[in-house]
Amino acid sequence: MSAYLADPLEFPTKHPEGFPVLKGEPVFDPTKHLQIEMPDTIISLKEFGYSEEDIAQCPCDFGITNVFRILSDEGAQCMLEVARMLEPYVKSNARISRNVRGGAYQSKFLRDLCQSQELTEAVSKICGSPMLPHTIPHQLGHMNYNPKEVGENVDKWHVDTLRIDFVMFVTDPNSVVGGEFEYYLGTKEEVAELKKAGKPLDPVKIKAPVLPGPGYAVLQQGNMVVHRAKGLTEPGERITMVNGYVPRDVSFPDYTRFDQLYLVDPEHMAASEYMRHVSWMGRELLDGQLKGFEFSSDKAQMADNFEKLSQMMATAAEQLRKADEAKIEHFGDG
Ligand SMILES: [Fe+2]
Numbered sequence: 001m002s003a004y005l006a007d008p009l010e011f012p013t014k015h016p017e018g019f020p021v022l023k024g025e026p027v028f029d030p031t032k033h034l035q036i037e038m039p040d041t042i043i044s045l046k047e048f049g050y051s052e053e054d055i056a057q058c059p060c061d062f063g064i065t066n067v068f069r070i071l072s073d074e075g076a077q078c079m080l081e082v083a084r085m086l087e088p089y090v091k092s093n094a095r096i097s098r099n100v101r102g103g104a105y106q107s108k109f110l111r112d113l114c115q116s117q118e119l120t121e122a123v124s125k126i127c128g129s130p131m132l133p134h135t136i137p138h139q140l141g142h143m144n145y146n147p148k149e150v151g152e153n154v155d156k157w158h159v160d161t162l163r164i165d166f167v168m169f170v171t172d173p174n175s176v177v178g179g180e181f182e183y184y185l186g187t188k189e190e191v192a193e194l195k196k197a198g199k200p201l202d203p204v205k206i207k208a209p210v211l212p213g214p215g216y217a218v219l220q221q222g223n224m225v226v227h228r229a230k231g232l233t234e235p236g237e238r239i240t241m242v243n244g245y246v247p248r249d250v251s252f253p254d255y256t257r258f259d260q261l262y263l264v265d266p267e268h269m270a271a272s273e274y275m276r277h278v279s280w281m282g283r284e285l286l287d288g289q290l291k292g293f294e295f296s297s298d299k300a301q302m303a304d305n306f307e308k309l310s311q312m313m314a315t316a317a318e319q320l321r322k323a324d325e326a327k328i329e330h331f332g333d334g
Contacts, residue, residue, distance in 0.1 A: 004288030005248040009135045009280040011104070011111060016269050019105040022085050026078040028112035033075030035215070036122045039065035045224055049187045054224075059163060059247035060127040064183055064220040070119065070168055071215030080214065082109045083143055083170045083239045090145055093264045094328040096155045098145040101138045101265060114140040114243045123164070123245055126219050131164060134244035135277045136256065138265045143170070144229060146179060146238040154179065154229035154238065157201070157331035159188050160222030161257035164245040167227075168217035176236035180208040181218070183227040191226045195331050223255050226331060250284045254312060258319040259326035271320055278316040285309055 015021075045055050048063045055061050071079060086107060090098040104111040113119070115133045124131045134140055139162050144154050167181055184191055185205040194201060209218055220227065222244075232238055258274045265273070289305060296302075 004251075004284075004292055005130055006132065006250045006280075006284035007287070008132050009276070011115065011137060012276070016102075016105060016266075018266060018268075019089075019102055021105075022082070022107045022109075025082050025085060025107055025109050028078070028109045028116070030116050030118050033072055033078060033113070034116065034118055035069055035072035035075065036118065037069040038122065039068035039126060039219070041066035042126070043185070045221065048185060048225065049190065050224065054187075057253070058221060058224065059249060059252045060129045060221065062127065062221060063225050065126060065218055067209050067211050067216050067218055069215060070166070070217050073215070075113075076170070076213070076215035078109060079113070079170050079241065080239070082107050083145075083241070086110075086143060087145060087239075091264075095158060095330045096144060097147040097152060098154075100143040100145070102269070103143055104137050104140040107141075110141040110241075119243075120245070123166070123219060124248075127164060127245075130248035131245040132248050134162060134246050135280050136162075136244075136261070136273045138261065138269070138273060139165075139244035142242040142244075144240045144242070146176075146232050146236070149231075150235055151231050151233060153231045153333055154240075156333055157184070157191065157226055157228045158329070159224065159226055160244075161255075161260045162244045163221060163223050163247070163255045164219070165222045165242050166217040166219040167229075168241045168243070169211050169214050170239040170241050171237050172214045173211045173238070174213065176232050176234070176238050178230055178233035179236070179238040180230045181211070181227065181240070182206055182208045182230060183218075183220070183225050186226070188224065188226050191331050200334050228333075250281050250288070254278065254281055254315075256319075258316075259323045260329060262323035263326060263328050271323075274316070274320070278312065282309060282313060285312075 042062045043064050045061050045063045086100045086103045089100050146154055185207055262270045
């Protein structure tokens with residue numbers, strides 16, 4: 001871990017086409033709408049079965065927390081109102097049949113909640129490492145809505161295209177039948193092998209945290225924890241919100257799966273948002289180098305830093321060029 005902590009990146013000041021701004025929505029007020037209660041149990045990546053080498057590549061060593069509260073009753077009510085206002089903009093992809101991404105451009109309430117300093121501080125404290133709201137706006141405030149068809153899963157088994165995120169219930173999970181959030185207490189490699197062999201997941205390792213109401217969440221290292229959202233077994237309304245974070249320590253390798261984002265986010269935005277995110281990382285890596293300047297004879301270290309930076313840019317360029325060749329990745333329904 002380097003000592004330098006990156007400065008935040010402002011939300012874009014230019015407004016994209018196709019994302020009309022909501023009118024008449026509630027105004028986010030952290031003093032009224034947040035009621036953060038910290039989780040008391042954290043399941044480590046080690047407990048998921050990850051090796052020391054795997055964990056060393058991650059900004060923190062936790063896998064998932066137990067359920068904790070984020071919103072007050074009033075905050076949850078406002079969040080539900082905003083979620084329903086965004087519902088007409090749902091889109092479909094190969095993994096999720098009804099979701100809204102980019103809602104942070106349309107709703108100031110959602111944007112302010114997702115970028116709230118109090119919430120970011122709580123997330124950082126849980127992670128044991130300073131975090132920032134995700135620098136890709138489409139990774140903020142992702143909303144999932146239950147499919148129209150009863151029984152169809154909201155989202156298939158998968159890992160996320162980012163490192164840290166929370167999954168928060170917007171509707172009351174106890175007002176519906178089914179619709180559980182589940183995670184697998186094993187590694188993503190284990191799940192991939194089971195899928196390849198045509199075998200089902202070990203039912204003993206499937207965990208379904210009990211959420212007491214709307215505004216409650218779990219925080220996870222989403223690219224390491226295989227998870228899914230089950231379908232409702234009776235008609236009802238199930239909405240969740242997922243918010244992403246990036247480590248303030250930009251010396252950790254970026255984990256953006258641009259190839260996957262390009263398949264679900266609008267073409268006129270996905271690449272621009274990714275370019276902006278990688279430019280921010282580059283700026284912060286260089287800034288860290290300049291701000292931490294000291295006379296030194298360690299030219300090998302200086303060369304390493306430049307190689308790391310140029311490697312990151314080269315990888316980003318490759319991701320941009322090859323994005324069209326990808327398919328949406330997931331582990332299916334079983
Ligand atoms: Fe996810």
